[in-house]
């Protein structure tokens with residue numbers, strides 16, 4: 001005979017979140033308001049708004065949260081200097097008004113503003129001229145980044161798709177690449193902490209196709225600098241790579257997080273909440289981040305509710 005538990009139908013609502021999204025404040029195509037509305041339509045309980053090197057989209061996103069019943073975690077994504085690949089560090093629960101953060105953002109935004117004309121010069125030399133006006137038109141007042149350059153190249157018929165623009169011209173090592181990062185990982189983590197936030201390594205796969213030992217070395221170094229978490233759940237991560245990240249989180253006491261890196265039309269293959277379709281990020285990640293912030297304990301990292 002079935003015991004009591006077997007005969008009960010247990011209805012449990014699982015809550016999900018997406019801790020990596022972009023808006024028109026940087027290189028996403030949705031306004032903060034549209035993003036929050038879509039999060040509600042998608043059934044997400046919480047999202048973190050994490051624009052590149054800017055907090056300009058946060059006031060609108062935070063103001064829209066209650067209307068759509070979506071919890072908004074104020075965040076950002078800082079680009080930092082890395083020996084190999086691309087290193088991005090996410091900040092969560094930051095105070096966008098923190099003076100030190102504002103000062104650092106001014107510095108990184110100035111570096112971006114200097115970099116765009118350099119990329120345009122290189123593209124002109126390669127016979128692919130674009131103007132700053134072209135970029136401003138496509139960015140609608142948001143901070144200009146390489147995806148805007150790629151989209152403009154596509155509009156002008158220089159490339160067949162965004163991927164080709166990066167592969168042939170814009171990616172690190174390509175002929176129109178110009179570096180922009182001015183922050184060391186240490187400065188980025190310090191800046192986030194001084195704004196009251198938590199620092200999380202974004203999409204570890206982008207550090208490059210190194211050996212597992214290389215990722216561990218980087219994780220150990222960042223953990224020693226005060227890193228709080230790692231974005232283990234990410235569409236580009238294989239099951240095996242995700243497991244590797246989860247193991248490192250356990251070993252170095254990091255919070256497990258995840259995000260789609262949603263950019264709207266700027267990355268049409270990535271969907272809010274589910275990425276390439278294979279992502280599900282438990283709300284538990286938010287609880288664990290919050291517990292880390294307040295110094296309390298909610299149990300094992302990353303386990304689904």
Ligand code: AMP
Pocket residue numbers: 027052079144145146147162163166167171
């Ligand atoms: P930036 O902030 O100007 O350095 O540009 C970074 C943005 O470019 C991020 O949103 C990346 O996801 C995007 N990006 C980098 N590589 C590629 C690629 N191969 N295809 C499409 N987008 C890319």
Ligand code: ZN
Pocket residue numbers: 022027028052147263
């Ligand atoms: Zn982006």
Ligand code: FE
Pocket residue numbers: 077088202203
């Ligand atoms: Fe990133």
Ligand code: FE
Pocket residue numbers: 020022077261
């Ligand atoms: Fe991102």
